[in-house]
Amino acid sequence: MKHIRYFKILFIIGQFFFAIYNKRKLILSLSTRSFKSNYSGSVLGLAWVIAEPLVYVFLLWFFFTKAMKFQPPEGYPYVPWLMSAMVLWNFFSHAFSSSASTFKNHAFILKKPEFNMSILPIVSILTSLYLHAIFLLIFFILMGITGIGFTLYWFQSIYYLFATAILLLGFAWITASLSLFIKDVSNIIGILLQIGFWISPIFWSLDTFPPKYRLLLELNPLSYVMEGYRKSFIYGQPFWNDWRGFIYYWSFTLIILLVGMVTYKKLRPHFGDVI
Template sequence: MNMFRELLANRKLIWKLAKNDFKTKYSGSYFGIFWAFVQPIVTVLIYVFVFQVGFKAQPTDTGYPYVLQLVSGIIPWFFFSEALLSATNCLLEYSYLVKKVVFKISILPIVKVLSAIFVHIFFICFGVLLFVIMGKIPPIQFVQIVYYMFCTLCLAIGLSFFTCAIVPFFRDFYQMVSIALQIGMWLCPIMYDISLIPTKIQFFLKLNPVYYIVQGYRDSYMNGIWFWHHGTMGIYFWVVTILFGILGFKTFKKLRVHFSDVL
């Protein structure tokens, strides 16, 4: 609770630093922020070519083309993975601030997560535009995408407090998180429909909390299902997210006194 009050008291500073982090991330390159949008789009085009052209992926019973199924699921994953990876490395990136006694270093993971939200909002709008162009206007349930965005924020923040606290002591942990995210992407039903997986394995895939988010985005873009229809899964998600948050906050609080020494 003390850390939560600390974050709330510094909310204006967090937002200011998040905007500044987003602006400066690509400041050294010629095209600047343009690269933040190009890379995910190119990635989507590659997946569409491989799975729809190469493997001849067919639309599911929803009747939506494969590209729309892919985009609606991959948008939240881009946000989650970018936010978690950036926040994992935040103490190393802002080591000059960590060494300042008066600076509240607990805001740094949140700054990096919020910095990723600007590109995410662009891709949410890009997804809507793509659906409209292909004649598939999202249903009224699209408004609940704000809820699922909040779910992604909470999960990423909770995990990032743990991962960023470990990295200063074990630098290889960043690479381990990156590999885990690559594996996690294939464990989520993003590239494929979960109905293609045997029922027994589906249960284990649904234990991944990101599955709830990915499915929620698809419900918002395509299926027209309100989030309260997934009551049991929603309860499971929030229990897991809160547990991750408690673990992350406690780990960060315990190790924060040693950050300046190892950095």
């Protein structure tokens, strides 16, 4: 029975990736349209989205380096050290907050029963990825200004970005499905993001905490990928050094994916009643 169950899970996963490949043009089209519609309605458009986190960076830099005299480990420049985690946080928070309305925003596709709606969260993740690419460009320019040169470790950031996207996919299945039936999901996401911002190693380092408190902070899965971005761009350390973080992160992510998959499967037949 267990073998049959495993084969069934693998078959569902195979169907999902086949649907992504089969609808890849539609996914790209929807994500591009979503990106344009999000930032074409205001006078400054995309500039507002870029300016807000940059203002955060400036305020955090001033508060921690000038007021509290905090310095990153080994004397790295604070602003690129800070932005190495901030750019990934912006990607996660933007994709996570927009995931709740994914199914609602594409209700017109519900009329096509042959369409696999489980691939729609990819649209919100891709939309956030476009914005992430812009922030990375700004970050790379800043790295050059502060004298931090290119290394081959930069390429392992692709792994950490992929890991973040897989976690977001699981969360998106949960939030997008539940938000159709529970209107407070968006508010809950807002609260979770506020908490996540302060317990993630964005403007502080895990090394500055005593071991007993550091263990609690490492339970936040975002600690693994954010520290991973720093290892890639700032520290120049290989990802395989943190094997415990690897095991914990992917165990947590697989659980979230499983919960998301079950949530979507259970609620999918009832989407038509609420959309």
